[in-house]
Amino acid sequence: MDKLRSLKYFVAAAETSSFSAASRRLGVSVAAVAKMIGALERELGVTLFERHSQGLALTASGGNYLEACLPALEQLALADEQASASTSRARGTVVVGVQPVIAQECLTPALPRFAAMYPEIQLDIRYFMRVTDEQVRGVDVFLVMGWPQAIGDLVLRPIGATGFVVCAAPAYWAANGMPRHPSELEHHNCMCIRSNHGSVMDLWRFRRGDEQVSITAGGWLTVDNAHRDMVRDLAIAGAGVVRVLDWHKRQGREIASGMLVPALTDWEMDVEVPPVNLLYPPSSRRIARVRLFMDFVTQLFRDIEQQREFRSPATSMPRWAIGRRSRASAALRADGG
Numbered sequence: 001m002d003k004l005r006s007l008k009y010f011v012a013a014a015e016t017s018s019f020s021a022a023s024r025r026l027g028v029s030v031a032a033v034a035k036m037i038g039a040l041e042r043e044l045g046v047t048l049f050e051r052h053s054q055g056l057a058l059t060a061s062g063g064n065y066l067e068a069c070l071p072a073l074e075q076l077a078l079a080d081e082q083a084s085a086s087t088s089r090a091r092g093t094v095v096v097g098v099q100p101v102i103a104q105e106c107l108t109p110a111l112p113r114f115a116a117m118y119p120e121i122q123l124d125i126r127y128f129m130r131v132t133d134e135q136v137r138g139v140d141v142f143l144v145m146g147w148p149q150a151i152g153d154l155v156l157r158p159i160g161a162t163g164f165v166v167c168a169a170p171a172y173w174a175a176n177g178m179p180r181h182p183s184e185l186e187h188h189n190c191m192c193i194r195s196n197h198g199s200v201m202d203l204w205r206f207r208r209g210d211e212q213v214s215i216t217a218g219g220w221l222t223v224d225n226a227h228r229d230m231v232r233d234l235a236i237a238g239a240g241v242v243r244v245l246d247w248h249k250r251q252g253r254e255i256a257s258g259m260l261v262p263a264l265t266d267w268e269m270d271v272e273v274p275p276v277n278l279l280y281p282p283s284s285r286r287i288a289r290v291r292l293f294m295d296f297v298t299q300l301f302r303d304i305e306q307q308r309e310f311r312s313p314a315t316s317m318p319r320w321a322i323g324r325r326s327r328a329s330a331a332l333r334a335d336g337g
Helices: 003-016 019-026 030-044 060-084 100-117 170-176 182-187 225-236 282-286 288-307 319-323 329-334
Strands: 049-052 055-058 092-098 121-127 141-145 155-161 164-168 190-194 203-208 211-216 222-224 241-245 275-280
Touching (some): 003 030, 003 055, 003 060, 003 155, 019 030, 055 060, 100 141, 100 288, 121 288, 141 288, 155 288, 182 203, 182 211, 222 225, 225 241, 275 282
Parallel strands (some): 092 121, 092 141, 190 241
Antiparallel strands (some): 049 055, 203 211
């Protein structure tokens, strides 16, 4: 078996979630892709993909293998480029579409380092929330959290994940009592965020051992995803309970500094873990300056992943996101919960 080719076929199938899309990208038949990946699975003795009518989904083993293979393949691509490139330095503009939450929480502090590394590359950062013709036009690469849908021919590459933490200000817990069980949150003012696709994310799910609990969070405030910093700031001011991303546990952030105090720390919120993704047209990878930015943010999120207290892998798209419900809790009611 041609191991390098099989790895390239595997990565293409993983990034497109489809043998047929991978075959179009690689310029080979669907049968060739399926055959090569089947041979790779037999050699490794593991199943890399779950096959569904809607497409492919990486298994846990497949996700781990992809994470291990990508750095090696990227190093090989970089070596090829260095061997054939001219002595000129990468220069020009990279147009980057970024969701506000990623820009605010992760990307902004890292940008001076990128500018120092590549002084002849200019970044044009643009607002981005979801894949539409208007927001995609003219953009080289996107950073998106969650489970983007209807991405067309764009390549989707997961580069990280982030979980949730339920917390409030010390003054709020002192005045209202800290819950000992997730069900007690239904008696608190829980401020909610609306997803990129319009669903109010009021379904908060917890796990402790074999026990799983889902509650419908509610309060006097719901905000759009672009304004999620409002609920964080109001929580710091003692206005209520908020479910924040575990990035807020990082050194110097609100939880680490004590401005927000987590509750239900003996429970895990790993039932729903959003991925962080790179999204880009296939042609972007061939542009040196774009590839340098993509490699930079990929390493950035590897570093962030190392800092996470609980490194729960990203989960598949939740039912409420698939159904585009107005409230995530509608999925719970539909299940009779």
